[in-house]
Amino acid sequence: MSNEQEWIRQAQAGDSQALAKLLQTHYSTVVHYLIKVTLQPHVAEDIAQDTMLKAIEKIKLYNGQSKFSSWLLTIATRLYIDNFRRKKREKLWLKQETAMRKINWHLSQQGEDWPEVLDTLNKLSYDFRIPIILKHYYGYAYDEIAEMMDIPAGTAKSRVFNGLKMLRKELRPDEG
Numbered sequence: 001m002s003n004e005q006e007w008i009r010q011a012q013a014g015d016s017q018a019l020a021k022l023l024q025t026h027y028s029t030v031v032h033y034l035i036k037v038t039l040q041p042h043v044a045e046d047i048a049q050d051t052m053l054k055a056i057e058k059i060k061l062y063n064g065q066s067k068f069s070s071w072l073l074t075i076a077t078r079l080y081i082d083n084f085r086r087k088k089r090e091k092l093w094l095k096q097e098t099a100m101r102k103i104n105w106h107l108s109q110q111g112e113d114w115p116e117v118l119d120t121l122n123k124l125s126y127d128f129r130i131p132i133i134l135k136h137y138y139g140y141a142y143d144e145i146a147e148m149m150d151i152p153a154g155t156a157k158s159r160v161f162n163g164l165k166m167l168r169k170e171l172r173p174d175e176g
Helices: 003-012 016-038 041-061 068-109 116-123 126-137 142-149 153-171
Strands: none
Touching: 003 016, 003 041, 016 041, 016 068, 041 068, 116 126, 116 153, 126 142, 126 153, 142 153
């Protein structure tokens, strides 16, 4: 039995020193991999540390079907993808918030009001927001909305219905 296999067995039995040896052995591999993936050394370091924490939490789930380093790289990859998606969502949210502030400011400069319903509508995901706007602001039929969004007409209708329900709940929380 190799040192690594012994450390894995001991780590799974609760030996923190064996776990530390195991993770120290593979840490630089994980960091170098993540540097190539992220192209940002400080991000790579952060994700590598998160990878080690996740490995500590999940060490008992390691089943030996793949090399231990492959298991760690899988954890690192998933953490990177999750991180990337979260950043993408945050960026999109910031972009939408900035656009909303610009529209609001522009309308206020023209002496127009920005209805509260539009602020609330902005909180809905685009899956619900777009069909509601197309239906209630532009008067499109469900079939037309479905074609525009490349979804079935029944889906368009249910998104309008459910989206309006969510809007009502937001606008009148005391009636829920």
